[in-house]
Amino acid sequence: MNQSNGALKDILRKEGLRYTNQRQSIWDEIRSNHDHRDAEDIYISIRNNGVNVSRATVYRTIDVLVKNRFVRKMDLGEGRFRYEPRLDDKHHDHMVCEETGDIIEYFNQELEDLQEKIANEFGYTVVRHVHQLFVKPLKK
Amino acid sequence: MNQSNGALKDILRKEGLRYTNQRQSIWDEIRSNHDHRDAEDIYISIRNNGVNVSRATVYRTIDVLVKNRFVRKMDLGEGRFRYEPRLDDKHHDHMVCEETGDIIEYFNQELEDLQEKIANEFGYTVVRHVHQLFVKPLKK
């Protein structure tokens, strides 16, 4: 239950960091929707809510949230990172529609198992993986 | 056989571009080894060979090579791109050992099929994909 409101204070304490309005606002903003937004989007949204933060603080706070698994940082090859809240912390990968930009989340156990099997064949075990499908709609 | 020497002239002609020493040197350098190097590595190697090129020309030429499938551009989440020659143009994905930095190439048809199946389930077909395994050695 790392996503409850009070939990932010817990990780800050654990990290020896102070609880501040900026940190709460940033986590609140990221939590507030499940989109896959970049740092600038998040920064702008917070400011539009009338809260004053700087980009520097957004980046610094996101680092803490990522480290503590409150937020997932992803790289879709766009030259910047996107972030999503890990509200239930269920692993999933992403499918990006190249026509609409829609991002679909999926999870497939068979795929997870197959990845491990492939790594094993080369004498390794998987620590983490990146799996992204860039897709287009099937014609009906 | 897009990798033969003369083929560079062909794609340049096709693109309406001129054949220059710089372009040849850059393609030669990338072709010369199968490493997964970044633009700076490639630039430095060419200069160490005594050929004068600029970074700008390296980047501009790589774009043409990528567009014409002579070179594959990949993003391992390091904040810069790496490039590899597509000498036989066989598709493969990459496994990166987090302990040694080694990059292993692999191909698994089952994985390819499974990806398409997953996309189909959501009403899509796969245009391209990114699959990267970050691994560590299995204990013996």
Next chain:
DNA sequence: GTTGTTGCAAATACTTTGCAACTAT
């Protein structure tokens, strides 16, 4: 009161671009 945090602006890292000099055709 002390120590960590913030915002700003400057720095960084990689890549792209404008432009005048240069070169392939």
Next chain:
DNA sequence: ATAGTTGCAAAGTATTTGCAACAAC
């Protein structure tokens, strides 16, 4: 001759960092 190419330096983009003012404890 002329139109494309090059190298340089400046600009661009996303992110990080130094530091003085400020806020949490």
